[in-house]
Amino acid sequence: MNLSLITSLFLSLLLYWNQIQYSQLIGSWQLVHFDGMEKIVKSPQYQNANPMEKASMDARINYRLENTVYKFEEGDTLKFTDFENQTVVQKEVKIELVEGNMLLIHEEKGDRLAKIVEFSGDRMVLQPISKSSATGRLIFERIKKK
Template sequence: MYLSFLSHLILPFLFVWNQVQYSELIGSWQLTYFDGIENIVKSADYQNASSAQRANMDAKIKYRLESTVYQFVEGDTLKFIDFVNQTVVQKAAKVELKDGEILVIHEEDQDRLAKIVELTPQKLVLLPISATSKSGKMVFERIPEKK
């Protein structure tokens, strides 16, 4: 009973302590790993491709990673690169944090949600939340500010 009482007393403090603050996200983040890309590399299409086809796919994967930068700006704005019909497009969207761990990106035509799985000063791990697909986790590294 004593442990039960203590857990009811301590758990709420741990929950509040683990909540992400928007100020921790401010800055630029480069995508370095994405489970969806890992699935492509493990696919039969990739594995059975010729060396030239595989090199082409590798170049596209590298370009996708290098082009995916999230820039969280003071206030509530996220600037990011998106691919529309295989064309790179710069976008901006309003963002909010729900329950200290759910990132909501309010785009023109839809809201995208992602759970913040991990956040350190140098690393951000997001798990997109979607009813239609399981795209896997996205790992970002902070881009140092230029001085």
Template sequence: MKISVFLAACGMMWSIWMTSVMIDYKELIGSWQLVHFDGMEKIVYSPQYQNATPAQRASMDARIKFRLENTVYEFLEGGKLKYIELQDQTIVRKEAKVELSEGNLLLIHDEKGDRLAQIVEFTPDKLVLQPISKNANTGKLIFERIKK
């Protein structure tokens, strides 16, 4: 019991520390591969997945794998972001302007409008984004740096 309380307190302090340490945009420059998103867990633990036939589960697993393999963010000099978006299971390359502001808020300006995400964890090899939206709680996106 004491260990779990200690670990929870450590996690909370880490989160507070991460939001107080300003990340420099230059640290983001490079390519980042999506390796996990919280929506995966919602799908896998959903009744539709749990009650699915093996063929239906395989189809859902394939869609999750497809999304992971095809979601790459490439941060470029000058506040530009190149990324891949899936539209009706079709890969579409996009480009946007990005701003990194106080509180490690990442503002993405694209043709759909502005999107906001907070960087909740960052190391040279790991980037965790928490999209901020009034419509839905999409959960965290975890990226790993692609080594060249």
């Protein structure tokens, strides 16, 4: 009985220590990889494309990477770039970091969830949670202040 109580306390402490705090997220994060890139590069459309078409697809991938930045601000605000109709748009949403290292993102169109599956001071891996599709992981690196 005492052993199970000690084990439970130990696991609770371990979960608490592994819980990311919102203050650790504050700052700007650059998208450096998304699993969708691999799907595109491995697709028959890409594989069978001529060099000019491949260059065009590569340019779109790089454009997406270069223009996707998440900025977590004090309080509960996330500012980020998104793409709508092939255009970069700026968005600002309310966000919560909930139990289990889940980001709850409150948008006009409804709430979205993403799990932080890996986190260090300079790297964050998000796994969007969606009923409709498996979008794959998003890998971000912290933008260092100059």
